[in-house]
Amino acid sequence: MATTDDGTRTTFLGEVKSAVTPHASLLVLGVLGLMIAFITSYTGAFHHPAPADVPLGVVAPPQVRGQLVGKLDRLPGSPLDPRALPSERAARQQLADRTIDGALIVNPRGSTDRLLVAGGGGASLAQAVELVVRSAEKAEHRTVRTVEVAPAAAGDSRSLSSFYLVVGWCVGGYLCAAILAISAGARPSNGHRAVIRLAALTVYALAAGLAGAIIVGPVLGALPGTFFGLWGLGALTVFAVGATTLACQALLGILGIGLAILLIVILGNPSAGGAYPYPLLPPFWRAIGPALPPGAGTWTARSLAYFRGNAITGPLLVLAAWAAGGTLLTLALSIFRKKGETPS
Incomplete structure (x- = not known):
């Protein structure tokens, strides 16, 4: 038994009911629900990042353009959404317009191609595109050199x-x-x-x-x-x-x-x-x-x-x-x- 300020005696259960009202209990349950939703949402979004249908421009000689776009489009897991572009200038313009997130420029006279990326749009995305393209190029016995066309600022290295x-x-x-x-x-x-x-x-x-x-x-x-x-x-x-x-x-x-x-x-x-x-x-x-x-x-x-x-x-x-x-x-x-x- 406990005694209140006015001398009235009350039970421990009564004290609990007074301290934690039904309204407060409902609010606490709501907070618990928000916490569970928070954990679920953040973990669900971030636990396994993987590229999916990343728009990629492909600039290549006409005789190999269609075949290359098809191979990139059929990569396991569909990490890329490749589309043929007529020139490097068009690729750079679409990168600036944020229509694509990368552009592969095939060198018709050598085995080293260039990959144009825009790190300012997200360093993790630029790196993911680079890994996928490098792997695909390696399978064709070619190499790729990455070129930043819209790099993040020095004080914003991860574009965050x-x-x-x-x-x-x-x-x-x-x-x-x-x-x-x-x-x-x-x-x-x-x-x-x-x-x-x-x-x-x-x-x-x-x-x-x-x-x-x-x-x-x-x-x-x-x-x-x-x-x-x-x-x-x-x-x-x-x-x-x-x-x-x-x-x-x-x-x-x-x-x-x-x-x-x-x-x-x-x-x-x-x-x-x-x-x-x-x-x-x-x-x-x-x-x-x-x-x-x-x-x-x-x-x-x-x-x-x-x-x-x-x-x-x-x-x-x-x-x-x-x-x-x-x-x-x-x-x-x-x-x-x-x-x-x-x-x-």
């Missing part, structure tokens, strides 16, 4: 700075939204409060985007590219993640934070193409990555840094869709909430 930059922005986005919500109740009680929260998130997103661009650029020299481009990307990424988190909270209350973590951290980060670009990920993560903010942000950051801003329209539209969708859902749920709901 863009990924960690975007992950930082995403973490800032959902933490800011969570703090704005739980500081005065998870669900906005009216449209005015929702607008104020979104306005505060906008100011924060601009500051967070600026801070990230300064750190990876002038301060650390880790990521080249346009400073204002990275600032804009950061602001959009932070706002998209924050608005999505506010929408989840408007929908589910405190449980919405868990939903946001599921979308952004558990599903979004391992599928973002950071440590292992999309062609190295299993099918599920490869499919969802481009549609989630971390993946769209990482792709855009690398394009801004190493590919002159090419191939960013789609990812920017993805981020804009999350930003707009989160904003509209937050406003709709707060304005048209059920009558009789207790204001937060």
Whole structure:
């Protein structure tokens, strides 16, 4: 038996029930579920990276081009998706456009060919393509020399700075939204409060985007590219993640934070193409990555840094869709909430 402050006696079981309420128990079970999902998602995405259908340009004399493309296409496990290209210039242009991830330039007068890769798009992907092509060339008694056409910067040797930059922005986005919500109740009680929260998130997103661009650029020299481009990307990424988190909270209350973590951290980060670009990920993560903010942000950051801003329209539209969708859902749920709901 135990005695409370007011002198009332209670049993140990009663103390347990008082300390761990049913509501808290459900939240703890939810956290356990998120932890299991985290382990499953990251382990599933990273435990066995292997190239699958990596776009590879092939520049070769007409008499051997078709045969070579066919052999590369029939490699065990289908690591490559080869396509014939008319010239090295076309191959370099497609690499710059991020249409292909490598290009094999066959030397018609010798036995040493060249493999063009873009390490700025992901060092692990460039290395994987090199290993596959070297093995295939060795079987044909030929050698290959690797040429970097879009190398990662000296301060970004593994081309991971863009990924960690975007992950930082995403973490800032959902933490800011969570703090704005739980500081005065998870669900906005009216449209005015929702607008104020979104306005505060906008100011924060601009500051967070600026801070990230300064750190990876002038301060650390880790990521080249346009400073204002990275600032804009950061602001959009932070706002998209924050608005999505506010929408989840408007929908589910405190449980919405868990939903946001599921979308952004558990599903979004391992599928973002950071440590292992999309062609190295299993099918599920490869499919969802481009549609989630971390993946769209990482792709855009690398394009801004190493590919002159090419191939960013789609990812920017993805981020804009999350930003707009989160904003509209937050406003709709707060304005048209059920009558009789207790204001937060």
